[in-house]
Amino acid sequence: MIHPYRVEIPQADLDDLAARLRLTRFADEIPGAEQGVAVERVRRLVTRWRDGFDWRAVEARLNALPQYVTEIDGQDIHFLHVRSGNPDALPLILTHGWPGSIAEYLDAVEPLSRHFHLVIPSLPGYGFSGPTKELGWNNRRIAAAWAELMARLGYTRYGAAGNDAGSMISPEVGRVDPEHVVGVHVTQVFSFPSGDPAEFADLSEEDQAGLAVLDWFWKEKGAFNVLQSQQPQTLAHAVTDSPAGLVGWLAQLFDEDLDDDFVLTNAAIHWFTGTAASALRLYWENARMEPVTEPTTVPLGLAMAEGDFKSIRRFAERDHANIVSWKTLPAPAHGHYTAHTATEALTDDIRAFFEAL
Incomplete structure (x- = not known):
């Protein structure tokens, strides 16, 4: 069964949040030391949130968008389902x-719904x-749930796209449902060196620089x-009890350079739904997921941005056998959340990728 859904957070929950924010006890820090998210940023976000x-x-x-739960x-799965004005549009999750x-x-x-019937689910636990x-709710189980969701909606031919965890889950949707998935579009390809020295032979300067950034990220962040x-x-205890702790961690x-209200919208969704803790579990689950050695075969397209994870094609081709598009979005597209910060560039690339298929 699929049921309509509306977001209706009780006023008592907003009042409780306001009271907690008023009582925030901010951390101290050593001036000039880069040891994580700065107190100044957390103070600004807390003040804005309050x-x-x-x-x-x-x-x-x-609530202006059609929402459902099934x-x-x-597991309850909440999702937006926005049908295109074009009845023959390709469904896209x-x-x-x-x-x-x-x-x-x-x-x-809005821009994607001109060309696609959109399904945008909230991840299990989110x-x-x-x-x-x-x-057990790891990337592969989520992908199987997405395939079931699309079947339940009557979609027998569809595309998948994603960012961050969605860039790992979307290829898995293609793996578990290849007879129905026409293509997968992602903003990162999380393929890493296997440890074989041969993989590093003749790497381009660009790829070597990408590896250096990756090495820095894992060592420092x-x-x-x-x-x-x-x-x-x-x-979980800290991020569930303290909104300041939650926003500081997120x-x-x-x-x-993201606008504060975008950050707070995401933090507030975690807070009001009581999912700040369960959202963390996806990492635990994926760390224990059995690896798959066979590459994906559904057509894959990448549209990465400067200032984000640097995907390296040599490693990606080991994990994905059918890469048909590999792009860096044009400037000023930058960072990890291009659906928000470079909407036109990303949505144009998604449209072009699926049109080419």
């Missing part, structure tokens, strides 16, 4: 990641899908991945 951020406007924006494999939410794609709904209820892969429950992976 005094200027309009959650009811976010609610109204979400149960798949024992869009998948967000952590620390994001469906809010990643709100700016992209946002309006509610907390996960049992173990990879702590979130380690902690969430090993002990998400230990962190902000490490929200680019500094």
